[in-house]
Amino acid sequence: MRSYVRCLLGLLLPVCAANAQEVPGVTDKEIKIGQTMPYSGPGSHYSTIARANEAYFQLVNDNGGINGRKIKLVSLDDAYSPPKTVEQTRKLVEQEDVLLIFDTLGTATNAAIQKYLNAKKVPHLFPTSGATRFADPGQFPWTMGWQPNYQLEGHAFATYILNNHPTAKIAILYQKDDLGKDYIKGLRDRLGDKADAMIVTELSYNISDPTIDSQIVTLQSTGADVFMNFATTKFAAQALRKAHELNWKPMQMLATVSASAAVLKQVGTEASSGVLALHYLKDPADPKLADDPGLKEWLAWMKKYYPSGDVTDEFNVLGYSNAQTLVQVLKQCGNDLSRENVMKQAQNLDMQLPMALPGIRLKTSATDYAPMKDLHMARFTGEGWELVGSIISGK
Known part of the structure; x- marks a missing residue:
């Protein structure tokens, strides 16, 4: 047994x-x-x-x-x-x-x-x-x-530029990996045949770099009036500070990966006020959302x-x-x-x-692995984000 x-x-x-x-x-x-x-x-x-x-x-x-x-x-x-x-x-x-x-x-x-x-x-x-x-x-x-994926975000940035600043001269800072390359591809795809004329330079950095100051000096020298800051938080903050130090005042557009009020407040109000970024989530610092x-x-x-x-x-x-x-x-x-x-x-x-x-x-869905697709442009006030215009579809 x-x-x-x-x-x-x-x-x-x-x-x-x-x-x-x-x-x-x-x-x-x-x-x-x-x-x-x-x-x-x-x-x-x-x-x-x-x-x-x-x-x-x-x-x-x-x-x-x-x-x-x-x-x-x-x-x-x-x-x-x-x-x-x-x-x-x-x-x-x-x-x-x-x-x-x-x-x-x-x-x-x-x-x-x-x-x-x-x-x-x-x-x-x-x-x-x-x-x-x-x-x-x-x-x-x-x-x-x-x-929203970075190519969709690039589409939305380009849509905003074409609608509001169609003669822009664009300088780009990007991280040298898929993140930066996706942003640029999305931007160029939506700008279409205007891309080469509007984008005056593209400079990259590696995440192991200690600073990107030299890139910002070079970007300023191009005479660009739109600065696409496709950088993660540490480097995005450095770029904003250096641009302010150089008194370079283009329209600055910041990738969502760095578009945090907490990060921008550390940069300082004078250097960060007026920065544009795309949003899909509510800004907890927005006083209009109090209720x-x-x-x-x-x-x-x-x-x-x-x-x-x-x-x-x-x-x-x-x-x-x-x-x-x-x-x-x-x-x-x-x-x-x-x-x-x-x-x-x-x-x-x-x-x-x-x-x-x-x-x-x-x-x-089974064929749609991009859950969030729409975005809304917002401007940083020094304290929080103020929505600009209407929802932009990244598709």
Whole structure:
């Protein structure tokens, strides 16, 4: 009898173990997800996004979680270094056994893990990057972006310039990777046959560079009257300060990756007032939104769950909104939290996020991996953002 029981257990245990591994990161009580974020290094300001993610998941957990399961976020430092991102992501997938990778920060960092995650069939959801490669279901069916992609943003910038400054002489600073190249491609595509005449110069920088002062001096010397600042926060801030120091006063247009009131306030009012940027989320510093229900709810959440966070920092709005989107995906999964169903539900979203600007809706489908597509130009006042004109479609 004992040998029979041992034999039966020997047959059952491998089956049970296989079933347990069918849904990595999921138990009856927990859903474990992973991400990397630059808690150190040149992109460290962005780490507030991860803290906002975690704070929103805490709100969800305090209210019972997802169908009784609490969300556990394992967030590791990658220092904004692609090799480190690869190392930490492998740890998350192969050692931490997470269900999915969520909201990893950066274009080069996400690009470094994209093929690995797709080969492993691990959902790679809502990376904080607008590179077009993260909205390509044909080539990367397990990766879905979130924010408007940089080519769409380039389209929208070009539309605004053509409508409001059609004789512009444009100087461009860009990061020498997919981020910068996507912005330029989008801008040039929409400018069309006017692009070569309007763009007087394009200068790049590497994220390892200590400064971009020399590039700004060169850009000023071109006589450009429009400055496209396609840089991440550290370098965008340096560019604004240097332009102010040189008394160069073109119309300045700033990439969304750096369009944070908190960042611009550090630059200083004189150097940053009047800067234009495209937005799709509400500015928490906008006094006209004082009675907005979505903003009131967000401020109450910040006060309770992220009291050390800056309530003027749009990256905290981004982290909150990204997390809300993932929670919706997990809710739609019900009790089928297989990786396949996670991707299926990510392809079936249609929602108005509380902190998205009015008229900007998040939608996906099996062939549309670009959830956010519309943008609204805004001008920085020194304290917050003032919307200009109407919604611009990046499509």
